[in-house]
Amino acid sequence: MSSSIIQPVPSTEPTICHTARFEASAPLPSTTVVTVAGELDAANARDFADFALLHAGGALIVDLAGVEFFGTAGFSALHTLNVRCAGADINWILVPSAAVSRLLRICDPDATLPWSESVDTALTALQGEPRPLLQLVAEPR
Numbered sequence: 001m002s003s004s005i006i007q008p009v010p011s012t013e014p015t016i017c018h019t020a021r022f023e024a025s026a027p028l029p030s031t032t033v034v035t036v037a038g039e040l041d042a043a044n045a046r047d048f049a050d051f052a053l054l055h056a057g058g059a060l061i062v063d064l065a066g067v068e069f070f071g072t073a074g075f076s077a078l079h080t081l082n083v084r085c086a087g088a089d090i091n092w093i094l095v096p097s098a099a100v101s102r103l104l105r106i107c108d109p110d111a112t113l114p115w116s117e118s119v120d121t122a123l124t125a126l127q128g129e130p131r132p133l134l135q136l137v138a139e140p141r
Contacts, residue, residue: 015051017043017044017047017048017051018039018041018043018044018047019038019039019041019043019044019069020036020037020038020039020040020044020048020067021036021037021038022034022035022036022047022048022051022052023035023036024051024055026057027119027123028059028123029057030057030058030059031057031058031059031060031061031123031126032055032056032057032059032060032061033060033061033063033119034051034052034055034056034060034061034062034063035063035066036048036062036063036064036066036067037066037067038066038067038068038069039067039068039069039070039071040064040067040069040070040071040073040074040077041069041070041071041073041074042071042073045071045073045074045076045077046073046077048074048077049077049078049080049081049084052081053081053084053085056085056088056090056092057090058090058091059090059091059092059126060081060085060090060091060092060093061092061093061094061095061116061119061122061123061126062078062081062092062093062094062095063095063119063122064094064095064096064097064100065095065096065097065118065119066097067096067097067099067100068097068099069099070097070099070100070102070103071103072103072107074100074103075103075104075107075108078094078113079113082112082113082114091126092114093114093115093116093122093125093126094113094114094115094116095115095116095117095118095119095122096115
């Protein structure tokens, strides 16, 4: 894994990418909040995932509460985040907007992606127990 995934990179300036704005902050020493506003679609979903992974520390909150449009490329970016964070041992949680929640109900009906109602509840959850990994093979009886 690249060391840029594990070490958080502080950011104070927002990044504008097509129709979205990405911003990173660190409310706690090893926790990064990546906030996205605007539209996530095929034009910027990959840039969003790269931005989030670049700024991720030991824990990552992806705040999409300000996302007004969320295309299927945005869901693919969240799946990429999920896989890459698992590989880098980064706990992460998503805070969805109504647009994001709509697509998650279709593309992730079993709620396998971690999500929370707000950044505050996500911070609390990340300070608690680590979330269990999805079990793909049944345990022997």
